Amino acid sequence: xxxxxxxxxxxxxxxxxxxxxxxxxLLLPVGSSLQVASLAAYELDSIAIYSKVxxxxxNGIKNNAFPGAQxxxxxxxxxxxxxxxxxxxxxxxxxxxLNDMYDLASVTKILGPLPAIMKxxxxxxxxxxxxFSTYWKPWRRQKDKASITLREILAHQAxxxxxxxxxxxxxxxxxxxxxxxxxxxxxxRFTNEAFDGxxxxxxxxxxxxxxxxxxxxxxxxxxxxxxxxxxIFPELITQLTGMPYAExxxxxxxxxxxxxxFGFLPSTKNFSNKIVPTEVDTIYxxxxxxxxxxxxxxxxxxxxxxxAGLFGTAQDxxxxxxxxxxxxxxxxxxxxxxxxxxxxxxxxxxxxxNRRGLGFDKPYLGNAQFTLANAYPAPxxxxxxxxxxxxxxxxxxxxxxxxxxxxxxxxxVYPTRENRNIYDLNIRPAIQQIFYSAFDRSKQHNH
Numbered sequence: 001x002x003x004x005x006x007x008x009x010x011x012x013x014x015x016x017x018x019x020x021x022x023x024x025x026l027l028l029p030v031g032s033s034l035q036v037a038s039l040a041a042y043e044l045d046s047i048a049i050y051s052k053v054x055x056x057x058x059n060g061i062k063n064n065a066f067p068g069a070q071x072x073x074x075x076x077x078x079x080x081x082x083x084x085x086x087x088x089x090x091x092x093x094x095x096x097x098l099n100d101m102y103d104l105a106s107v108t109k110i111l112g113p114l115p116a117i118m119k120x121x122x123x124x125x126x127x128x129x130x131x132f133s134t135y136w137k138p139w140r141r142q143k144d145k146a147s148i149t150l151r152e153i154l155a156h157q158a159x160x161x162x163x164x165x166x167x168x169x170x171x172x173x174x175x176x177x178x179x180x181x182x183x184x185x186x187x188x189r190f191t192n193e194a195f196d197g198x199x200x201x202x203x204x205x206x207x208x209x210x211x212x213x214x215x216x217x218x219x220x221x222x223x224x225x226x227x228x229x230x231x232i233f234p235e236l237i238t239q240l241t242g243m244p245y246a247e248x249x250x251x252x253x254x255x256x257x258x259x260x261x262f263g264f265l266p267s268t269k270n271f272s273n274k275i276v277p278t279e280v281d282t283i284y285x286x287x288x289x290x291x292x293x294x295x296x297x298x299x300x301x302x303x304x305x306x307x308a309g310l311f312g313t314a315q316d317x318x319x320x321x322x323x324x325x326x327x328x329x330x331x332x333x334x335x336x337x338x339x340x341x342x343x344x345x346x347x348x349x350x351x352x353x354n355r356r357g358l359g360f361d362k363p364y365l366g367n368a369q370f371t372l373a374n375a376y377p378a379p380x381x382x383x384x385x386x387x388x389x390x391x392x393x394x395x396x397x398x399x400x401x402x403x404x405x406x407x408x409x410x411x412x413v414y415p416t417r418e419n420r421n422i423y424d425l426n427i428r429p430a431i432q433q434i435f436y437s438a439f440d441r442s443k444q445h446n447h
Contacts, residue, residue: 028077031329033258034322037078043446044438049081052434056427057085065421066393066410068096068276072314073435074405077322081435082314088276089414101261101275102409103294104310104317105390106227111262111320113233113306114359115253116245117154118328118336118344125240126150128343128358132229135236138209144217152221153229154358155348159218160226166208167284167296170200175283181207192302193265195285195292200300208300209235223354230307231297237306246304257319257330262312264304267291273313278392280415294392294413308390314407321398321405324386345386345400360386377429380436391417395428402439406432 028035039046057069068086072079084096104111120126126135128151133139140146152158170181177183183190183199190199212228234245241248246264254262266275277290284296293299295308303309319330324345328336344358347365355362363385364376372379377387382401389395393412398405408431412422422428 031326031332031334032077033331034074034318035078037075037080039080039438041078042075042080042439043442044080045441049434049438050083053083053431054085056430056434060422060425060427061086063421063425064090064419065425065427066412066419067414069393069408069410070096070098070100070102070314071409071431072318072405072407074318074322075439076403077326079315079318088274088411094274096276097274099261099273099313099315100409101266101271101273101311101313102394102411103276103278103308103390103392104312104394105295105308105392107317107388107390107394107396108298108308108310109227109230109306110360110388110396111310111312111317112245112249113230113237114344115320115336116237116241116248117150117233117359118340119252120237120240122337122340128154135240136232138213142213145213148217151348151358153226154344155354155356156223156225157221157349157352157354157356158226158229159221159224160228161215161217162224162226162228163297164211164215164228165296166211166300169207169211170204170300193268194299194302195289198285198299200302205235205301208297222352223349223356227297227307231301231305233306234301234304245306253320253335256333257323257335259312259316259319261316262310262320264293264309264311266311275311276409276411277414278411279413279417288415314409317396317407317409318405321387321396321407325398325400325403325405327400345384357386361388362386372429372433373426375429378433378436380433380440389428393422397432402436404435404439406435408432 039049067090068088070084073081082098084098086096088094129149131147132150132153133146148158170178172178181201181204184197186199190201192200192202194200209232237245237248261273275291277288278294280288293303293309298305298308323330323335327338328334328341345360346357347355347362350365355365363381367375368379370379377397382399384401385399387397393410395408408428412419
């Protein structure tokens with residue numbers, strides 16, 4: 001009996017929903033895995049924290065910023081806060097659960113192509129300062145792209161167009177699909193399932209690459225966010241590793257890290273986890289989008305892309321962010337060298353007023369001087385911190401100085417992407433600030 005109880009307790013911890021209040025946080029060895037602790041373990045005022053977070057989230061839900069949300073905070077590898085709020089939709093039928101899966105949108109960029117690119121840099125298969133056309137051959141013939149480096153591309157300093165609406169290439173003037181690109185049933189030339197009953201021509205990705213290859217580059221080299229290269233990175237990763245991109249990520253990162261839910265096309269995977277819906281789409285799918293990627297460009301690539309397409313739980317996100325915070329090591333295994341992580345997460349072109357790292361988002365330059373209303377994200381985050389946001393209402397941030405991981409998941413695009421209150425109410429930085437202030441107070445109190 002004792003043994004069975006002990007087994008159940010270990011299982012409980014492994015799943016990460018322990019209800020036990022630990023009195024002291026575990027001081028974990030370098031590069032260890034995540035544990036479950038509590039706010040009290042860090043002498044934080046949990047009643048104050050819960051009520052502040054509650055009031056921001058409740059206000060958000062009341063103002064249609066999102067129907068529900070989920071927040072996870074890890075300090076020094078200890079998950080000290082993980083809470084779900086609200087419902088999947090405004091009809092309050094399905095409550096948000098801690099193991100729900102979310103469409104991570106652009107957060108995909110730092111969880112999919114980026115770790116692969118860092119590993120390839122470590123292995124000497126990619127060089128940040130050689131022209132990208134060294135690896136992506138079609139760019140050799142494009143005068144304006146031949147000499148652009150991977151560093152410039154990843155720092156959004158290359159002058160590439162921000163976004164191309166490939167969906168418009170597939171629609172007729174009356175809003176119906178062009179049969180030569182999209183069919184309602186699959187055959188051997190149309191095997192890429194973009195959604196229930198929407199099959200994209202297998203070779204459509206080539207058309208997308210051609211349009212990207214020929215897209216304009218602005219003369220002026222300044223910060224301009226562009227997701228275009230992330231549509232071609234999966235193909236590049238496949239070429240350089242000889243392994244399909246999704247499989248490469250699974251084998252080299254997600255599986256060894258112990259990540260259970262990460263991946264593309266979750267609808268095809270029989271997860272018992274519920275998947276939080278995104279938008280009621282009126283242009284393309286003409287129904288509620290759930291379990292299929294929301295981003296149209298990723299969808300036209302058959303749901304497997306570098307700009308969007310990953311789904312996962314907060315718990316699994318915490319693992320990969322903790323690996324970054326620990327300088328590329330997790331649970332005793334090294335995934336990326338510490339130097340490479342440092343290089344990718346530092347500001348690349350500060351002299352150009354560009355705050356970005358390589359692929360990673362960074363705080364505003366001089367962020368600590370700003371008030372919460374003008375900062376990004378919270379003004380208290382460390383200068384070495386980094387993260388990314390996603391169009392669907394997701395946001396992740398990792399702070400190596402403070403050893404803090406912040407994950408915010410929501411579906412702000414439900415029922416429509418016109419819902420912008422998550423930005424107007426500044427919800428995500430405001431919640432982040434609650435935790436930074438709490439740690440600050442506890443430090444002052446203990447000195």
